[in-house]
Amino acid sequence: MEKYPEAGISLHPDDTAAVFEIFIKTTPERLWEAITDSELRAKYSFGVATRSDWAPGSTYQAGVPGVVEIAEGENLEVDPPRRLVQTFSALWSDEVRQEGPSRVTWEIEPVGDSCRLTVIHDQLRAGANGELYGGWPMILSGLKTLLETGEALTTPGSLRYSGASA
Amino acid sequence: MDEVFKALADPTRRALLDLLFEQDGQTLTALESRLPMTRFGVMKHLRVLEEANLVVARRRGREKLHFLNPVPIRLIHDRWVSKYAAPWASTLMGLKRELEEEDHGEVPRGRDQPASG
Numbered sequence: 488m489e490k491y492p493e494a495g496i497s498l499h500p501d502d503t504a505a506v507f508e509i510f511i512k513t514t515p516e517r518l519w520e521a522i523t524d525s526e527l528r529a530k531y532s533f534g535v536a537t538r539s540d541w542a543p544g545s546t547y548q549a550g551v552p553g554v555v556e557i558a559e560g561e562n563l564e565v566d567p568p569r570r571l572v573q574t575f576s577a578l579w580s581d582e583v584r585q586e587g588p589s590r591v592t593w594e595i596e597p598v599g600d601s602c603r604l605t606v607i608h609d610q611l612r613a614g615a616n617g618e619l620y621g622g623w624p625m626i627l628s629g630l631k632t633l634l635e636t637g638e639a640l641t642t643p644g645s646l647r648y649s650g651a652s653a
Numbered sequence: 654m655d656e657v658f659k660a661l662a663d664p665t666r667r668a669l670l671d672l673l674f675e676q677d678g679q680t681l682t683a684l685e686s687r688l689p690m691t692r693f694g695v696m697k698h699l700r701v702l703e704e705a706n707l708v709v710a711r712r713r714g715r716e717k718l719h720f721l722n723p724v725p726i727r728l729i730h731d732r733w734v735s736k737y738a739a740p741w742a743s744t745l746m747g748l749k750r751e752l753e754e755e756d757h758g759e760v761p762r763g764r765d766q767p768a769s770g
Contacts, residue, residue: 502713503677503678504677504678504711504718504720505677505720506677506678506709506711506720506722507709507722507723507724508706508709508722508724509706509724509728510706605709607711623724624723624724624726624727625727625731627724627727628724628727628728628730628731629731631728632731
């Protein structure tokens, strides 16, 4: 009956959360690399690179320098190639900046010849702006395409900041 | 992908997704109270949705919460709709380029652009 008796974090009471899950035919190591490598990350994240040294307690910045700031935060837990917990402060508009920090947890679990990737975006304000977490389905779909075919998606959003520079 | 279409091919299961779309992260008891159906019936439908990965369950304390996972529907979109959306993307990207590089005469073709750079 229980689908994930052992899996991952338990949600806090009163948390507003969004949960996204995808199966990708790859190894946990390759998936971890695609999440933490700045250039690979940009290929499926609207062209936006995420920069960090990925040490526990370090910070990260996501954006296209001189063009747009997307997000920043702290890497609370870094456990390659299984688990990454980050605070997330959206920066792309005044509206989303007002939401303050939330939390994003990445969980990688090998299943046969594939991985189950779960992204939990929680510690959101009740009634939080949907833009904060609305990009995840497109990002995860692009990540799957990249790892399984080596190609980048060409949907409008996936190309948004590609090729952009100051 | 078969499982996704099978899961969606039922009005009760679509109603369950509607309820989660309206308010994400609900218990079986909360969902059951909104549908003219037994607890067992709702459980069965939720299981089909979970197997299709359209619903993901997570624990919060002693509760099991159900979340709408829109990713499989996004994959369907990207498989068939992306082709039709691409010309819009290339137009927008072309416009963006032109605005950013006014001295540059070439209009880029969106689909052939590198994905990053």
